[in-house]
Amino acid sequence: MSVGPWALQDGQDFSELLERWLDGPTLEARLRVIFAMVGRKISSDDASVIWQKLLKHCNQSIDTDLSEQLIRQLIMLSPEYQIAANLYTSMMMARPRPPQVPRIVFMITSCFRYLDKARAVKADLEARGAHACIVVGEPSIRVSKEVDGIVRLPVPDSYEALTLKVLEGLTWARQTYGSISVAKVDDDMRFNGNFNPERLADAASSLQYAGQPWGGMCDRAWHLGKTSTPMPIYGRRLRGIFAYGPMYLMGPKAVDHLVRNWVMYPGEVEGSFYEDRAIGELLAEGGMPLKAYPIAMMGGVVDQTERFVPASTTKEIP
């Protein structure tokens, strides 16, 4: 098999290289295999042409998870090209839809450590007529998957990865349900008599991005003591008001914008470990600024307790 306009180097075993490429384990590692195939470093655009050929060559013989991972990495490699847009569309339509698709999904962001709390929130939401799911991080998996009622996402399960968790969770929701509204909910939220999922679905669809306005000031040290790895203080510029993290609504267009940007340009949120701020900034850039809708009016009750990781598990930044 030729690899685009380049021929394999003499003495190279294509099957062995293909096996190494499939094994990954990362996009960068796969790129290095492609460089090895052509004998030199090439641009990501050129590499994406070879990536497409390799994918076409082996797509019938690999499992769907690996196929989806390879497609997703191909999109990241050349996001500006038409092929990326077409692949994105296919990726969003590939998974089978459930028989009943709700108007809004309540996505409870949690971690394995606090699953019991998350399950309690889920049960409460379902008792109130809402469709809910729990998302946690499991970095060893290739693609997001629902297992025993918990959606496992291929991202770290730590506090500092919350932005990735929310974006990957939205991606799962988009792939699973199609065009849909999502309410992001923390795993320590409670709800009261004001809570009405249909009214919240209407609000999400109408307003696209709604929640309790937050962000006039920035506590750049908010995360200290909560992350599993030492992190410097938050160093990004403040860009405006966003929805307070415990609970906020995103309409179908907002979800679509966030997912599209995440899949194509994951680097846009690098360093944005304040998830609520990151979401607000991305949506404002997409022409969807925040519409005020206090959590209390949504029927939510916020638990203000901060969660810290045990001191023994963290090291100070030198």
Add this chain to the structure above:
Amino acid sequence: MSRILPISQHPSTKTRRVLHTFDIFDTLIARRCIDAKEVFHEVERRSGIEGFALARQEAERLVYHREYDFTDIYLGLTDLLSLNDEQAEALMHIEVEVELENVVPIVAMRDKLSQESLLITDMYLPLPVIRELLARAGITRDHPILISSHGKSGGLTWRYFADQGIQCLHHGDNERSDVLNARQEGMRARLVRNSNLTEFEAMLSHRGAVNAARVLRAARLQVNAPDMAEWQQRLQFNVNLPFLLISTLDLMSEVREQRIEKVLFASRDGRHLQSAFIALRDQLPDLVGVDAQYWYTSRVARTSDSISYEAYCRQMLSGSERVALVDLCGTGASLTKLLNNLSIDSASVLLYLAQKVSDKGYSDHMATRYGLGTSDDLSPVRYTFDTGSYINNSLLEQLNYVPEGMVRDVMVTPFGTLPLRDDVDFDGPALDLVNRQNQWLTGFFDQMRSEMSQEAMAELIQVAPFVREWMILHSHQLSRELEVLRVSLGIDDLSNENFTQRDLVR
């Protein structure tokens, strides 16, 4: 000593002779089944000769390296399938028959032909068959036809013309043979892409709705909208057409379920929904008798409290037990107001909007404007799309504009009904845009009605949920074209809307 040339041959007086030339297949005519391989499969089916399709492709591949024709292919096929002369001739006849049945004109290109146009093809079919194909496509003039298997692809044809001092202005669908090679030899060449599947047709085909894709493509090829810009075509083919089709299918499903006998399509915005409904109605036996009428209306007329207008509406709503009122986009507020004024129970009328405004604040505002309370007090409306997930209302309206003024009232005369209309909303280039898209849409649905089959209809119904999802995702890829539309029509559109808002009931 320099040679003295006669003036007619002197380089300074030499003129360039330009010939208008056209490729034939997939330029002037196309196959309904799109691909030649489908012709071979059909021949296999009709002849009952198993393996014909593959052998036919192999036979052509074996002669491809040289000049060849139909006879050469079948000589090879005779060997491959161990045919006798009679069998080979019968198969040739079947193949020609299938080609003739499949021909569809590419009208936009056909209409560019002039008396002096020259046709150049690399097709293997005999000349009389090619002429018959052209005749069936409405090309009856005896244009000269040049045939060579590799003349264009090898550049020989173009080199010959260049050597004769002839510059061709050529139209063809093959980037290498018809364009690059031609330009290399000094010809002016234009790539023709009409016969390629549009994004929407390609998606349908990929999803297994192959017959539906073929029907839509055949209808599209047979409509000419001269001077319709590429951005406008792309929006009509890939945004508006899927929108109208999916909405119509949804509406039809409601009409069947609720045993609706008469469907009234709101004037202007509902014009092409009506066209789509009529085009598809014949394929569903349950709907064949359903009356699809054009209803003179507007928000202003519906909320004007005009006695003559209300009398007109009562007349339109009478005579059938179950009626549907259909519009393209809105909140449903003015429809509710009308039903209230007519004292008609909303449960007895189906209100359908292809796209509903999901902005609760705006819906509340319009409900209050008409004295109806809030949006919670409006009559229930069935809809297919909503502004929360799909492109905004204004753009959909702009894609469906027709060159008609807004209806303000209706005069019932002894001789019939007379709508009282404003002047058309647009002028100048904007009006040209509206006229072009209106002409295309009208022509398309006429053609689609004749091309549509029950098979294609069943496929469309089956893939409708996928189409809806695809539309939402794909619209993002057309953001540039949508912006051009917004700039082209949106500015006057906004002015018109601001003007109209003043006339709505306070």
